[in-house]
Amino acid sequence: MLDLSEMLTANDFSHPTLAKIFTVLRHMGIDHEYGVFETPVIMASISQLGISFDGKPEQIEELIDGMRESAPSVESTRELASVVAKLSIARKAVHTAQNIATMMAGVTGDESIDTILSTIENPVFDLSNSIINTGSDLVQMGAGLEFLAHDLAAAKKDIAGLPTGFPNWDIAIGGGMRPGTVNVVGARPKVGKSTLAINIGYNLALAGVPVLYLDTELTTRYQQCKLISRHANVDMTTLECGNFDPDSLSHVYEELRDIPLSHQSIAGCSVYSVLSIARRWLLKTVGRDSSGHVKPCLIIYDYLKLMDAADLRGDMKEYQVLGFIMTQLHNFALRWDLPILLTVQLNRDGLGREGGDVLSGSDRILWLCSSSTLLKRKSPDELMEDSISNGGHKLVVTDTRYGPGMMTSEYINVQTNLAIAKMVEGAPFYHTTNSVVIDNAQIADQP
Secondary structure, three states: OOOHHHHHHHOOOOOHHHHHHHHHHHHHHHOOOOOOOOOOHHHHHHHHHOOOOOOOHHHHHHHHHHHOOOOOOOOOOOOOOHHHHHHHHHHHHHHHHHHHHHHHHOOOOOOHHHHHHHHHOOOOOHHHHHHHOOOOOOOOOOOOHHHHHHHHHHHHOOOOOOOOOOOHHHHHHOOEEEEOOOEEEOOOOOOHHHHHHHHHHHHHHHEEEEEEEEOOOHHHHHHHHHHHHHOOOOOOHHHHHOOOOOOHHHHHHHHHOOOEEEEOOOOOHHHHHHHHHHHHHHHHOOOOOOOOOOOOOOEEEOOOOOOOOHHOOOOOOOOHHHHHHHHHHHHHHHHHOOOEEEEEEOOOOHHOOHHHEEOOOOOHHHHHHOOEEEEEOHHHHHHHHHHHOOOEEEEEEEEEEOOOOOOOOOOHHHHEEHHHHHHEEEEEEHHOOOOOOOHHHHHHHHH
C-alpha cells in the first residue's frame, strides 16, 4: 500500500466508488498500518471515516469481496497502478485543453500575442509541474541520507552552484549561481551592470551552460556587438561604425556560433509574458535530465523596472509592483530549481552608502533574494589606498543567505574595459599588495 500511495491519489480514479475505496485502504494501510484487509475491517473503517457510498452496505461488501478474489500479484498491482496514473494524466490533460478552449473563445483580438500564448501555456506548464512534483512535497528528512551523500560524492565540483567567472565573488555569495535562487546586482545608471551581466552570461555559455538573457533595455543587435567586442577585443565604437574588416573576425563567428546564449528583448512585456518566454526556453533549449529536473542553466533578468504605467493599477505604488515582479521571479526560480541573476537600479542613496537598503524597492527584493551585491565605481579615496591598477570598479556583497559575505570596507576589485565590453575579477581589497599598473590593453589580454 505504501508503494501505491506514492504513485496514486484518490483523485486518480475516475469512478467515485473506486476513489472512496482507495481512500479507505490508504487510511488502513498508511495511517493505521493494519496488517489485514478483511471485509469487516474495511467496512468498519468506512464507518469510522464517515464515507458514504451509493447503494446498500451489502452491495459494497460484495464489491470488496469481488475485488479481493480477483486481486492481482504485487508486481501486477504496481503495473496497474502505473496505468491508472497515466490515464489520470490523460484526463487532466483533456480537462486542461477544454479550459484553454473556453478561454480562447473569449479572446477579443485586443490582446497581445504574448498574452494569448501565456493564456495557452500557463495551464499546460502548471499541469506538467504538478505531474513531475507529485509526491515530492512531504519528505522525511532523515530518510535517504546515505543516497544523498553518495550522489554528492559522485558529482564532485568546486562550488555548489554555477561558476560565474568571478571566483572570489562566487565564494562570497555562497557558491556561485545556486539552483533555486535569485541573485541581485545593483548599480547606478551607466556604471556597467549590463556589461557585468553579459560577461557572466558569456563565461557560462562558453562553458556549455545554457543562458537566457531577458533584456528590458538593449536590443539583440547591440548585445551581439558587445559579444563580438568582448570575444575579439575589438572596440565597440569601431565595430558599430563598421571601421573594420569583417573577414578578419571569421574565427570569432565560428567560435561563438553555437554557444548556448539566448537573448530576448522584453521591453513592455508583463511579468507573465516574460515567465512564459522563460518556460518555452527551458523546455525547447535546456530540457530535463533523467530524473525530470531542469538541466543546469542561468536566466539573466536585466533589469527590474516598471514596464508600463498600466502596471500602477489602483493605489499600487512602484515599489509594490517591483516587489510583485520579484516575488514571481523568486517563485519561478524555486519551482524550476534554477538560478536567476537579477540586476536592479540603486536609488540616490547608493552614491554614498553600501547596504541592501539602497536598492530600489528594496524590502521585498532583500526578503526574497539569496544574495545582494553592489557594483560601484571606486571612490577617489579608495583609489588612493587601492590603486586603479587593481580595478576601477568594485563588487560589494551586502547580503547573502549561503555565503560568508563581506566585512565592512571589504570589496572585490573589477578590472573594467567598457570600450570592449569586458569585465574581469581583480583581487579582493584586503589581498591587494604589490600592485602592478594594468591598462586597458592588459585587461584585453586576459581571458
